[in-house]
Amino acid sequence: MSDAIKRWPCDHKLSDMVAHGGLLYLSGQVAENLAANTKGQTAEVLGMIDRLLTNAGSHKSKLLSASIFIPEMRDKPQIDEAWLAWADPQSLPARAVMEARLGSVDTRVEIICVATQ
Amino acid sequence: MSDAIKRWPCDHKLSDMVAHGGLLYLSGQVAENLAANTKGQTAEVLGMIDRLLTNAGSHKSKLLSASIFIPEMRDKPQIDEAWLAWADPQSLPARAVMEARLGSVDTRVEIICVATQ
Amino acid sequence: MSDAIKRWPCDHKLSDMVAHGGLLYLSGQVAENLAANTKGQTAEVLGMIDRLLTNAGSHKSKLLSASIFIPEMRDKPQIDEAWLAWADPQSLPARAVMEARLGSVDTRVEIICVATQ
Numbered sequence: 001m002s003d004a005i006k007r008w009p010c011d012h013k014l015s016d017m018v019a020h021g022g023l024l025y026l027s028g029q030v031a032e033n034l035a036a037n038t039k040g041q042t043a044e045v046l047g048m049i050d051r052l053l054t055n056a057g058s059h060k061s062k063l064l065s066a067s068i069f070i071p072e073m074r075d076k077p078q079i080d081e082a083w084l085a086w087a088d089p090q091s092l093p094a095r096a097v098m099e100a101r102l103g104s105v106d107t108r109v110e111i112i113c114v115a116t117q
Numbered sequence: 118m119s120d121a122i123k124r125w126p127c128d129h130k131l132s133d134m135v136a137h138g139g140l141l142y143l144s145g146q147v148a149e150n151l152a153a154n155t156k157g158q159t160a161e162v163l164g165m166i167d168r169l170l171t172n173a174g175s176h177k178s179k180l181l182s183a184s185i186f187i188p189e190m191r192d193k194p195q196i197d198e199a200w201l202a203w204a205d206p207q208s209l210p211a212r213a214v215m216e217a218r219l220g221s222v223d224t225r226v227e228i229i230c231v232a233t234q
Numbered sequence: 235m236s237d238a239i240k241r242w243p244c245d246h247k248l249s250d251m252v253a254h255g256g257l258l259y260l261s262g263q264v265a266e267n268l269a270a271n272t273k274g275q276t277a278e279v280l281g282m283i284d285r286l287l288t289n290a291g292s293h294k295s296k297l298l299s300a301s302i303f304i305p306e307m308r309d310k311p312q313i314d315e316a317w318l319a320w321a322d323p324q325s326l327p328a329r330a331v332m333e334a335r336l337g338s339v340d341t342r343v344e345i346i347c348v349a350t351q
Contacts, residue, residue, distance in 0.1 A: 003256065005296065005350060007326065013314060014329035018298045020350050021256065022120065022138065025299040028330025062122065064135045065142040067229065069332050073218055080130060092124065095131035096145025096229045098186050099218035101307055101333035112301065112330045116122060116137050139237065139255065179239065181252045182259040184346065190335055197247060209241065212248035213262025213346045215303050216335035233239060233254050 008055060017052045024056050024115045028069075034106035038075040041108045042082035049113060058117050060086070063093035066113040069100040079109060125172060134169045141173050141232045145186070151223035155192040158225045159199035166230060175234050178208035183230040186217040196226060242289060251286050258290050258349045262303075268340035272309040275342045276316035283347060292351050295325035300347040303334040313343060 003021065010016040010027060018025045029048045031041035046060075053059055070079060076097060093113065102110050120138065127133040127144060135142045146165045148158035163177075170176055187196060193214060210230065219227050237255065244250040244261060252259045263282045265275035280294075287293055304313060310331060327347065336344050 003350070005298070005325070009326070012323060013317060013321065013326065015326045016328070018328045020298055025328045025348070027299075027328040028301075028332075064122070064137055065144075065229075067145075069217075069330075073220065076220065083130060087130065089129060091122070092126070092130065092132045094133070094135045094142045094144040094229075096186075096227060097220060098145070098215075098227065098332075100303075103307065103310065103331060110330060110332065112299075112328075114142070116120070181239070181254055182261075182346075184262075186334075190337065193337065200247060204247065206246065208239070209243070209247065209249045211250070211252045211259045211261040211346075213303075213344060214337060215262070215332075215344065231259070233237070 008052065017056060019056055019117055022117050024053065024058055024117055026052055026113050028110045028112045030102065030107045030110045034104065038070065038078035038108040039082045042079050045109055045111050046082060046086045049111065053115055056117055058115050061088045061091035062116045064114045064116060065094040066111055068095065068097045069102060069110045070097065070108065071099065071101045073099045075108060134173060136173055136234055139234050141170065141175055141234055143169055143230050145227040145229045147219065147224045147227045151221065154195065155225040156195040156199045159196050162226055162228050163199060163203045166228065170232055173234055175232050178205045179233045180210035181231045181233060182211040183228055185212065185214045186219060186227045187214065187225065188216065188218045190216045192225060242286065251290060253290055253351055256351050258287065258292055258351055260286055260347050262344040262346045264336065264341045264344045268338065272304065272312040272342040273316045276313050279343055279345050280316060280320045283345065287349055290351055292349050295322040296350045297327035298348045298350060299328040300345055302329065302331045303336060303344045304331065304342065305333065305335045307333045309342060
């Protein structure tokens with residue numbers, strides 16, 4: 001594993017993902033289709049995480065931890081439904097769910113995660 | 118340090134703890150006795166962290182960082198009281214405390230941490 | 235890179251920064267001048283991060299990830315203004331912004347970050 005830092009550009013403020021020492025640090029991912037409900041947005045976000053991990057030669061089975069923020073804790077069952085349809089049952093990451101309002105009022109979920117490359 | 122990932126199972130959604138490259142990533146820990154006040158729940162959570170770290174051959178003196186979420190910031194003195202009774206004064210982690218509602222209305226504290234094995 | 239843990243003391247509760255395995259884990263940084271507006275507090279916090287990183291022989295160009303908590307999401311443009319004036323455009327970290335009340339009502343921003351040494 002190298003000491004080099006590799007960054008996947010997103011915009012002028014942040015990188016979508018940063019790799020260092022065999023670890024991948026992902027920016028908080030939010031859905032683009034904000035008309036979708038919480039379950040739909042979660043499924044879209046998990047797909048975005050899949051694509052980022054694939055871009056780095058990684059995979060959801062290599063997730064170490066995930067922090068999930070949702071503006072309404074009562075939506076947690078919708079999060080879990082999308083999560084269970086997606087997660088690799090043999091390779092579940094550490095996880096935490098907290099209630100927090102997000103960048104737009106229609107954003108129903110944001111997920112930050114760390115994976116190994 | 119190996120590239121292997123070791124996971125301590127919790128349920129069908131997440132691992133209680135994940136080890137990789139000499140680091141331990143813990144899931145957000147919350148108390149089981151939700152009738153306890155914030156100080157009591159914090160003491161229980163810190164005991165849960167102790168047990169997880171012990172299971173991985175680690176110890177609270179090897180904590181690197183802790184993120185603490187509490188639904189009422191006015192309860193922070195209770196958090197700190199339990200924390201000070203527990204923390205190793207020679208080996209204090211980086212720490213942050215933020216206000217966030219948690220998985221149940223009676224959950225008064227959730228702690229996410231990273232330690233070295 | 236050594237397995238040793240180095241800690242930069244802050245107070246009796248936490249370390250300002252912890253180094254291990256070539257990584258730096260910073261405590262949540264908040265401004266001291268709470269009379270400043272959100273942009274001013276953000277600029278102060280980013281300066282604090284600069285100083286901590288310098289103390290460890292690191293630099294903002296080595297940031298891997300940043301989690302930003304603000305009590306009013308409508309203040310995000312002020313955060314971004316200070317962030318853009320500070321960030322190294324060639325070395326942007328992964329980033330996430332969540333709404334959370336902080337340790338005092340006048341604290342307008344808290345930033346947690348991880349960097350490489």
